[in-house]
Amino acid sequence: MDNMQNMQNSNRRTQINDLSDLDMGNRIDMNMRRNNTQRGMDMQNGMDMQNGMDMQNGMDMQNGMDMQNGMDMQNGMDMRNNMDMRNNMDMRNNMDMRGGTDMRGSMGMRGGRNLRGGMDMNMTAANREACARLLHTIQMYSFVLLETNLYLDSHPNDQTALEYFRKYSQLLKQAREEYESQCGPLSPNSNFIATDTWRWVDGPWPWQPGAN
């Protein structure tokens, strides 16, 4: 929640500086590409940008949202601020707590029974990086969809917003599939839940050290 708070506070500041910048598509696109470059995204470790996320097409704002037609950016649906969460919600900081991940070591286990932290223990550092990045993407798309959802609740016939929602639904679906195939199920409803063992209860849970 702290991250969300920071994100929103910091975005509010961004908004004041950039009120004239209505081309949020370019901003988003640039943000994502910049992040990907700076953070050295390893394509081989999980993020196939072309199939998985297709930033360039998916985020093409030219087809997305015409600000002047019905979307009040400042009050109704400030997507630009929302999308800036990538800069403010650096999940990687949270990842740097991995020292304490081994529950078996820290819990004073006596019976030697597996704590079922299995997936977490087997993941390589590179996989964790990829998973953290993918989860970050999911959080971004989900938040965009939530904001669009809320806007549509009171503007149900806004075709631009509907199209926008569809587009991000598809992007979220792809990102979820990619995440779940590599990093484990996000919910018991996942298509990737039915492996040879029930991985749903494996750590880390979102509040635990090493969570994505």
Place this chain on the structure above:
Amino acid sequence: MWLYEKRLQYPVKIKNPNPALASLIISQLGGPHGELGAATRYLSQRYSMPFNDVIGILTDVGTEELAHVEMISTIIHQLTRNINVEDIKDTNFAPYFIDHTTGIYPIAASGVPFSAETLASTGDALADIHEDLAAEQKARLSYDNILRMIDDPDVCDPIRFLREREVVHYQRFAEALRNIQERLDHRNFYGYNPEFDRGRT
């Protein structure tokens, strides 16, 4: 995080209103053994729980309890729709009506509003799971008592479903307790609190 699905876990289709009955069943929303307390109890206990499979049980049961909150609220709503003041005046629903009309408000059958004092989150795996086992039995007996009071099959049916879920949850928590105890010191599993005394062996 949570996502909402626009459906009940089990169908509730009550044809005949019965505000007096609503004022009894509402205890399973806001009473000491109610679903709101159950969801809050389990979902809050997860953070200190040191065993991931038990966290899974607390998450999944707690999530199901949220669905039960919706089912009980639906039962109350359907028992109090299409009624007029004459239907209420001489019933034990009248005091509730004064403050809440036919809105849904979490309250016990006794009239006491929902209180977090009806649940515990202790930061101790053994204490929490024992609390949960007792809570499921208390919810089960409350449903038993409700079933003693009613004969409308439209109401009995979902109430029986909810009662059965308490029994199933009890079984799962019993397994959670067994798993927790197996991982502690067999000779003295009250010797320490694994959530707090980390690193102690």
